[in-house]
Amino acid sequence: MKLNWGVLGAAKIAREKVIPSMAHHPDFQVLGLASRSLEKAKATAAALGILKAYGSYEELIADPDIHIIYNPLPNHLHVEYTLKCIEAGKHVLCEKPIALTAADVEKLIEARNRKGVVVGEAFMVRSHPQWIKAREMVQGGVLGKVTLVQGQFSYFNANPDNIRNIEAYGGGALWDIGCYPLNTTRFVLGEEPLRVAALLDFDSEFGTDVLSSVLLQFPSAQLQFSVSTQLVPHQRMQFFGQQKSLEILIPFNAPKDRPCLLRLNDGDIFREKEEVLETPLSDQYRLQAEAFTKAVLKGGEAPVPLEDALANTRALEAIFRAAKEGRWVEIPR
CATH class of the missing domain: 3.40.50.720 (NAD(P)-binding Rossmann-like Domain)
Structure with a gap:
């Protein structure tokens, strides 16, 4: 059908x-x-x-x-x-x-x-082979014990009429792009964060967060990430283990016309011997639609079900609360 x-x-x-x-x-x-x-x-x-x-x-x-x-x-x-x-x-x-x-x-x-x-x-990123590979490597112990994850995601958009800059429409850096490093870290680690501390800067005109720095404690690791809607466009995710690190160069806006690259490094700070892994050409939006359609046809669960959305939303709400109250906030389970 x-x-x-x-x-x-x-x-x-x-x-x-x-x-x-x-x-x-x-x-x-x-x-x-x-x-x-x-x-x-x-x-x-x-x-x-x-x-x-x-x-x-x-x-x-x-x-x-x-x-x-x-x-x-x-x-x-x-x-x-x-x-x-x-x-x-x-x-x-x-x-x-x-x-x-x-x-x-x-x-x-x-x-x-x-x-x-x-x-x-x-969350189309979860369908992309680079994130499936990252999850397999981290959970498979390729990096050794992973205890630190770092991420950055930013772009520049100061248009007051853009919905990403309208507070009443759910605008701001955290809702728009902060959800990505949070969601992908949860996916790769296979864990839920326990508590969070955060520092948010808000635009005086828009009322939305334009620079957000977040520290989340997971059972096995710490996630540090920053997102901004008013900085030079940039994105990167890194996973640090006791033996190796893994860097995902274009983690979120993965192109479909060229392979995506992951850098595996065993501590060579000059990067002369690091291993560069290529993923096959992939269209993450097409893969997302395929996976969702398959779930409907076979009566299965959505690739990113509502239970996962609930966990991500609880963590995002806790980030806002932690920044407002200036303290560590426990994340409801």
């Missing part, structure tokens, strides 16, 4: 990344796209080769021909429309962060369980 996807809205990530990556697949197709403007929906759908266009999100959700819905709406609309999809009996892949409070994730879990659908958070 070939499953039909529908897309809520014409977000940039949907137009430029997700929908093109899903084209010409034997197991699924993007059948419909909705916008609050029918004209915009028709124009976007035509440009992307999508057959159906809808003038409202509700119209797409109600269409019996749509089996799975991709929700890339602004952060503050994720829960509202994911719930509407679930109540209509649709499977849902929602962009991160799927919710801005743990309580809202719990509402989604209740609705998912009641309706018996597959619902997941769109």
